[in-house]
């Protein structure tokens with residue numbers, strides 16, 4: 001049986017343009033059984049609270065470079081106290097945001113929250129990988145690094161942490177082959193669509209199903225059988241369940 005997990009997506013954001021529940025039902029028939037949804041806005045928190053679903057867990061965080069993110073530290077802390085979120089994130093550092101000092105401060109404040117409430121962290125790292133690594137290694141937290149497409153050296157640093165990675169379409173590019181291979185060799189991966197309302201293509205009926213074609217493309221590129229990839233990400237999912245994250 002196929003058991004796929006979409007380990008990074010934005011279901012509440014997608015719900016702004018599509019009715020998500022029927023999409024989930026159809027995706028489940030095709031083998032996608034669990035979604036890790038990332039929340040970046042207050043309205044998205046409300047959506048998840050109004051639409052509880054045992055197939056979905058959500059995280060919340062202040063993104064380093066997303067204008068529509070209106071979450072404040074107190075919103076995230078409230079979710080921690082009420083035990084609503086499985087992780088803090090996506091948070092991190094992004095070279096496209098010129099205010100390095102500001103994003104660093106917000107990043108560290110949220111890592112402190114994760115430490116205080118004993119939660120994993122979903123990471124968004126675009127550039128500044130070494131700076132991020134130096135900070136992350138000071139915290140003994142579990143990290144889910146979303147759509148990492150930086151240097152191979154940066155990836156090797158992140159492997160020293162208690163980290164897993166979500167493979168996205170970005171790793172299908174020819175110049176990312178070495179990184180993709182290293183990620184698969186590490187066995188520490190999931191797959192993700194990162195779907196938001198902005199990413200939906202014209203005429204696309206169910207963007208959640210992209211996960212299936214992503215896994216097929218990775219199988220072709222890496223030369224590893226699709227079944228093997230699916231089994232591995234399923235094992236990683238079970239390790240998250242056993243750790244009590246989900």
Ligand SMILES: [Zn+2]
Nearest residue numbers: 008038090194
């Ligand atoms: Zn995302």
